[in-house]
Amino acid sequence: MAPSDDMLDDDDYPAYTMGRAAEIVGASQDFLRRLDEAKLIAPFRSAGGHRRYSRYQLRLAVRAREMVDQGTALDAACRIIILEDQLEEALRHNRELQKGQEAGAV
Structure with missing residues (x-):
């Protein structure tokens, strides 16, 4: 069965094996296992127990690798990325609330 277009466009679809993700x-x-241990990414597990990664998770892993390459400790890099993502989500939510209030005031 061929994957649907929705799967191909889905950033959260676990399309990559550990070997391909590392590449x-x-x-x-x-390094990818250590990101899992640091709770930055939690890869999907196939029925056979193999790790599968999404594009979103790979972007997080690249950010962590870049920070570690620049001398940041792995645990610190993971925490920074998690906090940055939480902040971005909070800001996005705040923008949505503001739009809703503006629409209600019109």
Whole structure:
């Protein structure tokens, strides 16, 4: 069965094996395991227990690798990325609330 277009466009679809993900990120498979241990990314597990990664998770892994390459400790890099993402989500939510208030005031 061929994947649907929705799966191909879905940033959260776990399309990449650990080996392919490591290749894309430019890091070792152990580095990806350590990101899981640091709770930055939690890869999907196939029925056989193999890790599968989404494009979104790969972007997070690249950010972590870049920070580690610049000398940031892995745990600190993961925490920074998590906080940055939480802030971006809060700002997005705030913008949506403001739009809703503006629409209600019109």
